[in-house]
Amino acid sequence: MSTRTSIAHRLPAALRDDTGGTVLYGLLAATAIAVPLLTALPSSSPFNLSPYVLTLLGKYLCYAMLALAVDAIWGYCGILSLGHAAFFSLGGYAMGMYLMRQIGTRGVYGDPILPDFMVFLNWKALPWFWYGFDHFWFAMVMVVLAPGLLALAFGWLAFRSRVTGVYLSIITQALSYALMLAFFRNDMGFGGNNGFTDFKDILGVPLSAPGTRMALFVATVVALAASYALTRALLRSRAGRVIRAIRDGESRTRFLGYPVESYKLWLFVVSAVIAGVAGALYVPQVGIINPGEFAPINSIEVVIWVAVGGRGTLYGAVAGALLVNYAKTYFTGALPEVWLYALGALFILVTLLLPRGLVGLRPATWFPSRRRLGVRPA
Amino acid sequence: MTLAPDVLYLEKLTVSFDGFKALNALTLYVEPGELRCIIGPNGAGKTTMMDVITGKTRPDEGRARFGHQLDLLTMSEPEIARAGIGRKFQKPTVFEYLTVAENLELALAGPRGFWRVLRARLTPAGRDRMDSVLATTGLADRRDEIAGALGHGHKQWLEIGMLLMQDPKLLLVDEPVAGMTPQETERTAELLVSLAGAHSVVVVEHDMEFVRSIARNVTVLHEGSVLAEGTMDQVQNDQNVIDVYLGA
Numbered sequence: 059m060s061t062r063t064s065i066a067h068r069l070p071a072a073l074r075d076d077t078g079g080t081v082l083y084g085l086l087a088a089t090a091i092a093v094p095l096l097t098a099l100p101s102s103s104p105f106n107l108s109p110y111v112l113t114l115l116g117k118y119l120c121y122a123m124l125a126l127a128v129d130a131i132w133g134y135c136g137i138l139s140l141g142h143a144a145f146f147s148l149g150g151y152a153m154g155m156y157l158m159r160q161i162g163t164r165g166v167y168g169d170p171i172l173p174d175f176m177v178f179l180n181w182k183a184l185p186w187f188w189y190g191f192d193h194f195w196f197a198m199v200m201v202v203l204a205p206g207l208l209a210l211a212f213g214w215l216a217f218r219s220r221v222t223g224v225y226l227s228i229i230t231q232a233l234s235y236a237l238m239l240a241f242f243r244n245d246m247g248f249g250g251n252n253g254f255t256d257f258k259d260i261l262g263v264p265l266s267a268p269g270t271r272m273a274l275f276v277a278t279v280v281a282l283a284a285s286y287a288l289t290r291a292l293l294r295s296r297a298g299r300v301i302r303a304i305r306d307g308e309s310r311t312r313f314l315g316y317p318v319e320s321y322k323l324w325l326f327v328v329s330a331v332i333a334g335v336a337g338a339l340y341v342p343q344v345g346i347i348n349p350g351e352f353a354p355i356n357s358i359e360v361v362i363w364v365a366v367g368g369r370g371t372l373y374g375a376v377a378g379a380l381l382v383n384y385a386k387t388y389f390t391g392a393l394p395e396v397w398l399y400a401l402g403a404l405f406i407l408v409t410l411l412l413p414r415g416l417v418g419l420r421p422a423t424w425f426p427s428r429r430r431l432g433v434r435p436a
Numbered sequence: 437m438t439l440a441p442d443v444l445y446l447e448k449l450t451v452s453f454d455g456f457k458a459l460n461a462l463t464l465y466v467e468p469g470e471l472r473c474i475i476g477p478n479g480a481g482k483t484t485m486m487d488v489i490t491g492k493t494r495p496d497e498g499r500a501r502f503g504h505q506l507d508l509l510t511m512s513e514p515e516i517a518r519a520g521i522g523r524k525f526q527k528p529t530v531f532e533y534l535t536v537a538e539n540l541e542l543a544l545a546g547p548r549g550f551w552r553v554l555r556a557r558l559t560p561a562g563r564d565r566m567d568s569v570l571a572t573t574g575l576a577d578r579r580d581e582i583a584g585a586l587g588h589g590h591k592q593w594l595e596i597g598m599l600l601m602q603d604p605k606l607l608l609v610d611e612p613v614a615g616m617t618p619q620e621t622e623r624t625a626e627l628l629v630s631l632a633g634a635h636s637v638v639v640v641e642h643d644m645e646f647v648r649s650i651a652r653n654v655t656v657l658h659e660g661s662v663l664a665e666g667t668m669d670q671v672q673n674d675q676n677v678i679d680v681y682l683g684a
Contacts (some may be wrong), residue, residue, distance in 0.1 A: 297554040299538055303531045310529045313490060314602065315517035315548045324550050 123336035133370030141230030149334025156197030205334030238352030253348025368415025449498035460660035471632035476657035522604030532584030543598035
């Protein structure tokens with residue numbers, strides 16, 4: 059025990075009480091180093107990492123960020139959002155609009171300004187809300203603003219009216235569903251049910267180039283680590299303690315003088331922005347975004363990842379997202395017809411047998427941070 | 437009656453739920469530093485009265501003021517709490533997944549807005565205050581325990597400790613000794629008596645022995661209005677009180 063303690067004291071303060079987080083940072087750093095090396099191996103080598111696997115890993119990491127965002131509000135504030143796919147998709151669409159503008163004259167119709175689907179719809183000019191998306195910086199601002207402002211407006215209305223519990227879950231689900239229906243419409247100007255695809259360049263370099271794909275992957279690793287650091291710092295602050303207090307006794311917190319609604323609102327906004335950034339990293343890696351991303355089932359799957367990994371730990375959400383998605387890839391390939399049953403069974407079993415999720419399996423003494431953060435079992 | 441600072445004025449408060457009058461033209465004043473016990477049978481309106489004072493329930497009629505300026509009926513729950521009215525619930529409601537020290541830290545008087553609390557640290561003054569409250573409530577050796585692991589009596593004291601950290605001008609305490617052992621009850625009585633003077637304290641309680649041990653002023657509520665007011669001896673000998681409550 060004493061060796062452990064002395065090692066712990068040499069760590070930076072942010073890591074000292076956070077064994078789970080330290081493991082996460084270590085694994086992410088190892089991934090950022092190992093993956094470029096493995097892809098550089100000749101394709102005859104058994105350790106070669108194919109572009110397909112690289113894309114898959116990048117996708118999983120984006121999902122892990124989304125799970126982290128959901129855990130921050132669900133695990134720590136008790137707000138079960140069934141609409142986080144909406145924020146993820148909005149970030150994805152903002153990035154997609156930039157990528158569409160980069161196609162230029164290389165589209166099927168060769169119009170220098172209008173994306174193909176607009177030419178197809180006989181539109182003569184770019185709609186006003188597409189202005190600025192030819193600039194990368196502008197698109198990045200919108201990646202943050204679009205989900206952030208939606209969360210701000212939605213959260214302000216919902217929390218101020220004291221909508222809580224299952225009712226809040228239902229309206230978040232309705233929000234995502236309504237957006238899906240809206241984005242399916244051709245005259246919305248977002249490509250209807252086809253969405254955006256056939257991207258060519260990002261920042262002047264071809265998306266298909268191995269170097270670009272690797273840069274996007276590493277950017278995702280960094281973004282996930284940064285999201286973890288940000289949410290953990292927020293939740294460890296005194297404001298984070300208020301947030302957990304709201305989860306465990308909302309009206310009590312109000313009688314202590316805390317404006318409960320504004321805590322929920324800002325946490326919700328932070329969570330939505332993280333989800334949006336995840337979506338923005340997801341789109342160039344998978345090469346497509348369409349309204350199907352808003353589908354209610356997507357938001358529900360995120361909740362399952364978090365529950366499986368263990369909510370209220372952040373790193374548990376990351377682990378859950380990676381494991382469940384790996385299982386999904388495996389099962390949809392090996393036994394496509396059982397996947398949905400397996401997912402449902404997994405959720406039920408975890409809820410019944412592992413209320414703290416997979417991270418709840420490790421001996422309590424490994425993670426003194428759990429006690430300090432006061433994590434509540436699911 | 438002229439308005440003095442830090443006096444609680446409740447005048448002609450009426451609250452009805454589907455025709456049932458939980459409060460019926462209730463009029464009550466609590467002086468600064470006073471320790472007031474409110475007794476009455478179930479449904480007399482004790483908890484509803486606390487709900488009105490703390491902003492949880494809005495009355496149909498009447499006035500509720502605190503001191504010169506504060507009209508409690510126009511303020512939200514957090515605003516009323518920040519103005520110096522603290523409440524202890526009937527069921528101990530501490531934050532079960534935070535430590536004793538964290539519970540007290542959250543209650544500590546200070547910033548309440550998100551952005552300021554985000555950067556807030558426990559100041560040396562705040563730490564001293566916490567140490568003194570831990571000593572007062574006898575929780576000093578349990579400061580790093582998860583509050584959910586405390587026994588019932590300790591939870592009650594922790595909640596009273598949270599009220600002390602808040603440093604309210606007026607404490608509303610709902611059934612503090614329900615479920616306590618005789619020793620715990622005795623300690624709680626000492627604690628409440630020591631608080632009066634520096635704070636106004638309003639205690640709602642069923643336990644007559646307990647009320648007798650702490651109260652100088654007792655108000656008896658019945659069907660939403662005041663039935664009798666005075667010392668314990670006076671109200672116990674009041675014929676109305678004997679008829680509706682004590683005697684039967």
